[in-house]
Amino acid sequence: METQVSDSCSMAITYIAKEYDTQREQLMGRHSASEAFLKAWSQSEEHSPLYSFSRRTQDHQHFTQKTSPWRKNPIECVGLYHSRELIQHQCDAIYTPDPNLAKGAWHRTAIGGSAYSMVGITHTLSSDGAMDLIGELATSPTEPWDALICTSESVKSVVEKLITRKLEYLRRNFDLKTPLKPSLPQLPVIPLGVDIDRYPSPKSKEGTGKLWRKKLDIPQDAIVSLFVGRLSFHAKAHPFAMFESLERCAAQSEQHLTLVLCGWFANDATKDCFVEAANLICPSIQLVIVDGRDPDTQNNIWSVADLFISLSDNIQETFGLTPLEAMANGLPVVVSDWDGYRESVRHGVDGFRARTVSPPIGSGEGLARLHDEGSLSYDAFLMETCQQVVVDIDEVTGHIHQLISHPELRKEMGENGRRRVIENYTWSSIALRYRVLLSQLKERREKDSNQAPRPIQNPLRPDPFDLHSHYATSLVGGTTLIQPGVTRIKPELTLSLKACKPLRPLTPKLVDSILRVTQEKKSLKLSELQTLLGKDTKDLIRHLLILGKYGYLRLDSQQA
Numbered sequence: 298m299e300t301q302v303s304d305s306c307s308m309a310i311t312y313i314a315k316e317y318d319t320q321r322e323q324l325m326g327r328h329s330a331s332e333a334f335l336k337a338w339s340q341s342e343e344h345s346p347l348y349s350f351s352r353r354t355q356d357h358q359h360f361t362q363k364t365s366p367w368r369k370n371p372i373e374c375v376g377l378y379h380s381r382e383l384i385q386h387q388c389d390a391i392y393t394p395d396p397n398l399a400k401g402a403w404h405r406t407a408i409g410g411s412a413y414s415m416v417g418i419t420h421t422l423s424s425d426g427a428m429d430l431i432g433e434l435a436t437s438p439t440e441p442w443d444a445l446i447c448t449s450e451s452v453k454s455v456v457e458k459l460i461t462r463k464l465e466y467l468r469r470n471f472d473l474k475t476p477l478k479p480s481l482p483q484l485p486v487i488p489l490g491v492d493i494d495r496y497p498s499p500k501s502k503e504g505t506g507k508l509w510r511k512k513l514d515i516p517q518d519a520i521v522s523l524f525v526g527r528l529s530f531h532a533k534a535h536p537f538a539m540f541e542s543l544e545r546c547a548a549q550s551e552q553h554l555t556l557v558l559c560g561w562f563a564n565d566a567t568k569d570c571f572v573e574a575a576n577l578i579c580p581s582i583q584l585v586i587v588d589g590r591d592p593d594t595q596n597n598i599w600s601v602a603d604l605f606i607s608l609s610d611n612i613q614e615t616f617g618l619t620p621l622e623a624m625a626n627g628l629p630v631v632v633s634d635w636d637g638y639r640e641s642v643r644h645g646v647d648g649f650r651a652r653t654v655s656p657p658i659g660s661g662e663g664l665a666r667l668h669d670e671g672s673l674s675y676d677a678f679l680m681e682t683c684q685q686v687v688v689d690i691d692e693v694t695g696h697i698h699q700l701i702s703h704p705e706l707r708k709e710m711g712e713n714g715r716r717r718v719i720e721n722y723t724w725s726s727i728a729l730r731y732r733v734l735l736s737q738l739k740e741r742r743e744k745d746s747n748q749a750p751r752p753i754q755n756p757l758r759p760d761p762f763d764l765h766s767h768y769a770t771s772l773v774g775g776t777t778l779i780q781p782g783v784t785r786i787k788p789e790l791t792l793s794l795k796a797c798k799p800l801r802p803l804t805p806k807l808v809d810s811i812l813r814v815t816q817e818k819k820s821l822k823l824s825e826l827q828t829l830l831g832k833d834t835k836d837l838i839r840h841l842l843i844l845g846k847y848g849y850l851r852l853d854s855q856q857a
């Protein structure tokens with residue numbers, strides 16, 4: 298039975314401004330994806346308030362400004378700053394643009410494991426930090442009504458492998474006879490999307506392409522191949538296979554061939570290496586480099602191209618958004634048969650996939666150990682691994698040559714790819730899949746929330762006065778005697794000084810009541826004072842201790 302989308306489901310977006318910023322020097326795929334998702338979610342919230350979950354008011358202010366142009370109706374933007382506020386505003390879920398569900402799960406235990414669902418998403422999974430976050434799921438209080446979205450089946454397989462390895466380690470370490478079966482989040486596969494409206498329409502594409510070719514000094518009759526993304530040897534796609542294949546095609550074709558690299562370099566040295574390599578490996582190819590961080594270029598560079606190439610060989614890659622963007626722009630694609638590319642690009646339909654070969658299992662244990670020890674940097678670790686991944690250059694050459702030689706094939710595959718994106722990968726359709734997921738999680742939460750109780754708090758984040766209770770001579774308790782102090786300066790003056798001012802202000806009315814009663818009684822027990830004032834014990838004790846610290850009271854406790 299198909300789950301219906303509930304209009305009542307709401308989700309707060311964990312928001313740190315820099316994580317959604319695409320106008321930055323070091324732009325990563327996750328930043329572009331996070332911004333695009335935020336836009337889609339903002340547009341899909343037509344009636345309910347739009348919630349941000351932030352630690353700083355300036356982040357919520359940035360959230361409000363960021364989403365303002367995208368909101369179709371003048372819906373309210375509400376900033377939430379504490380997990381308890383999620384309950385107050387009846388939020389069904391909280392979204393975080395990363396796989397860090399474990400930390401949020403521990404925060405949630407203070408108010409109840411079924412208070413709301415948590416939804417995270419994977420990006421790269423090859424870094425120590427990302428793998429640690431996945432491993433922590435095995436020992437954190439996540440629930441079946443939480444979800445870690447995997448952007449591809451390849452990603453889901455990696456997540457399952459990491460969790461399985463962590464659970465097997467725990468079983469062996471504690472000499473358990475049966476496998477551990479922790480409460481884990483769901484792992485739905487929902488891809489990233491494409492904002493198809495930001496690109497030139499098919500009707501205007503030809504005119505836009507001519508203008509940009511003139512702007513970039515590219516002959517109008519040239520066959521243009523395009524690569525979009527970070528320009529990095531070690532962290533995205535090593536360019537050798539692309540350079541070599543294009544040079545081989547140039548030897549087989551009489552047409553002018555151009556390669557446009559639209560992206561950004563980590564530094565000038567990397568740019569120099571790319572240019573040097575291109576001049577050496579594919580001297581027959583016109584090379585054009587444009588800054589892919591410029592919004593106008595991001596939107597229009599696709600119109601210049603006849604085909605798109607992305608030969609990823611990197612373990613950092615998990616999904617691969619740029620081939621879909623190329624398909625959205627009606628371009629046939631030539632990609633490596635690698636992770637998420639395999640799921641989005643249909644070989645022989647939207648373009649071609651060239652086979653890849655990598656080392657057998659066990660070959661990289663030494664690399665992993667050196668990286669873990671710190672002897673091998675993360676960049677060097679990525680370079681070492683990608684150097685051992687082979688993209689079949691003969692196949693790439695054959696695929697590119699076929700597209701160069703057959704304009705009707707380019708047109709057919711480009712149209713197929715565009716239809717595929719419109720049917721499956723627009724951000725509006727992805728946002729709808731999120732809403733279906735929220736409905737499923739809510740249904741599961743309401744059905745199964747009466748399971749065995751979860752831990753009430755993180756065992757490694759205890760009450761500091763419990764953990765360090767043996768430090769003091771004695772502890773405050775019901776029999777603690779409270780007597781007037783001798784400090785003569787008025788409390789409102791002393792406690793307003795920066796050196797003495799509590800982070801959480803004291804309640805003036807309660808301070809007056811405490812001092813008045815202790816002056817009248819001269820000496821009384823905490824239990825007696827609590828009865829007289831009828832105040833919450835924890836808050837009363839905090840007031841007593843701060844007043845005692847600055848000499849307005851004397852506390853005599855015999856409780857060890």
